[in-house]
Amino acid sequence: MASLASAAIAVALLAMSGARAGLPVTCSNPQLSCQNTTVVSNTCCFNAPGGQLVQTQFWDTSPSTGYSNSWTIHGLWPDHCDGTYDSSCDSKRAYTNISSILTAAGKSDLLDYMNSYWVDINGQDESFWEHEWSKHGTCISTLDPSCYTSYTPTQEVPDFFQKAVDLFKTLDSYQILSNGGIVPSTTKTYTSAQIQAAFTQSSFGFPATIQCSSGALDEIWYSFNVRGSVQSGTFVPVAPSGSTSNCPSTGIKYLPKSGSPAPTTTGSQPTTTATKTGSTSSTGTTTSYLNAYTGGSQTGCLISAGTWYTSGTCATYTATPSGSGFTLKSSKGSCGISNFAFTCGSGVSGTVFSASNGELAYDGNTNFYASAVPSGQTQETVSTQAESVTVTFQWQSN
Numbered sequence: 341m342a343s344l345a346s347a348a349i350a351v352a353l354l355a356m357s358g359a360r361a362g363l364p365v366t367c368s369n370p371q372l373s374c375q376n377t378t379v380v381s382n383t384c385c386f387n388a389p390g391g392q393l394v395q396t397q398f399w400d401t402s403p404s405t406g407y408s409n410s411w412t413i414h415g416l417w418p419d420h421c422d423g424t425y426d427s428s429c430d431s432k433r434a435y436t437n438i439s440s441i442l443t444a445a446g447k448s449d450l451l452d453y454m455n456s457y458w459v460d461i462n463g464q465d466e467s468f469w470e471h472e473w474s475k476h477g478t479c480i481s482t483l484d485p486s487c488y489t490s491y492t493p494t495q496e497v498p499d500f501f502q503k504a505v506d507l508f509k510t511l512d513s514y515q516i517l518s519n520g521g522i523v524p525s526t527t528k529t530y531t532s533a534q535i536q537a538a539f540t541q542s543s544f545g546f547p548a549t550i551q552c553s554s555g556a557l558d559e560i561w562y563s564f565n566v567r568g569s570v571q572s573g574t575f576v577p578v579a580p581s582g583s584t585s586n587c588p589s590t591g592i593k594y595l596p597k598s599g600s601p602a603p604t605t606t607g608s609q610p611t612t613t614a615t616k617t618g619s620t621s622s623t624g625t626t627t628s629y630l631n632a633y634t635g636g637s638q639t640g641c642l643i644s645a646g647t648w649y650t651s652g653t654c655a656t657y658t659a660t661p662s663g664s665g666f667t668l669k670s671s672k673g674s675c676g677i678s679n680f681a682f683t684c685g686s687g688v689s690g691t692v693f694s695a696s697n698g699e700l701a702y703d704g705n706t707n708f709y710a711s712a713v714p715s716g717q718t719q720e721t722v723s724t725q726a727e728s729v730t731v732t733f734q735w736q737s738n
């Protein structure tokens with residue numbers, strides 16, 4: 341008898357979930373996490389013990405990360421209702437191919453968005469996403485493989501990243517703070533109460549946890565309880581439980597970021613205007629700096645030997661029309677691609693470059709590569725051959 345009844349329920353559940361394999365289980369009348377009135381044993385429709393889902397955001401100014409007028413995504417954390425948390429809950433699901441998983445799942449739009457808004461301070465986006473998934477994502481009870489009908493490995497991963505991004509899109513911290521009169525400044529300071537007032541007066545409607553580094557605001561953590569699963573449940577804003585701000589109560593700095601602002605059209609890549617800007621002379625040559633961009637924000641520029649540097653003086657490059665593109669010259673000499681490396685010097689034979697959407701292109705490709713984002717006094721060689729860091733170059737507009 342019992343088996344007949346449960347078979348009937350299983351059929352009904354399948355029918356409700358569209359009868360397709362691999363869907364999250366359907367939840368009916370779920371309780372709100374952390375605010376449940378009875379013990380809930382099915383943690384596929386109820387997030388436990390991590391019932392306080394926290395959407396965390398960064399404001400990194402050194403180096404500047406992401407667009408100059410947008411916070412970036414840190415993660416989505418399943419904190420316990422008291423602010424403590426579990427981490428790294430399933431080493432078997434510590435995937436090292438997040439980008440491939442998202443692409444294979446048809447989520448290239450999500451991946452594009454993450455490449456602009458979920459960016460790592462050192463340009464190591466994929467590793468950052470792997471860390472966030474394995475440390476926090478694997479602890480979300482409703483994303484457990486057992487919570488999917490006909491689970492196929494990695495299918496919970498797009499659900500995690502999609503939800504984190506969807507929540508982030510509802511929490512435009514730059515705008516929320518700006519509405520409260522809190523704007524980036526090298527000189528102004530703000531009080532913790534002013535910042536919290538901006539959150540409570542926003543559509544989020546509750547305080548959030550703020551974090552500071554050297555007295556400057558650099559993180560915001562927004563807490564939610566969830567009615568149902570992370571995949572399909574309702575996220576209800578709440579005041580944070582347990583986690584406390586480490587910012588001073590007064591004198592909080594909110595430093596400006598360098599780099600380009602986010603595009604105004606939602607969801608698309610930055611649109612660039614002129615093919616080349618900079619000062620154009622009567623002979624058709626253009627003279628300007630070539631600024632480097634990683635993850636949507638400016639990180640240094642090219643110096644005269646053609647290497648990439650973040651802490652020195654940018655070199656002036658002169659572009660002279662040639663064929664369908666232009667040649668480039670710095671004070672060191674002509675620039676070309678030699679042994680895959682971008683080099684400028686007296687013995688270098690000039691290469692014809694082009695521009696695409698305002699970005700420097702070689703062989704029609706605007707992506708250049710380096711083994712790392714330069715820091716301190718290190719100069720990085722810019723290569724046309726794939727390496728761990730992708731970088732693009734744009735003429736500085738005057």
Ligand SMILES: *[C@@H]1O[C@H](CO)[C@@H](O)[C@H](O)[C@H]1NC(C)=O
Binds near residue numbers: 376
């Ligand atoms: C809420 O659910 C959790 C997980 O089942 C349980 O530990 C806790 O006791 C429940 N709270 C109440 C008030 O029943």
Ligand SMILES: *[C@@H]1O[C@H](CO)[C@@H](O)[C@H](O)[C@H]1NC(C)=O
Binds near residue numbers: 437
């Ligand atoms: C990602 O890695 C997992 C675990 O190694 C593997 O099962 C899966 O097929 C990979 N997915 C893609 C799209 O490469």
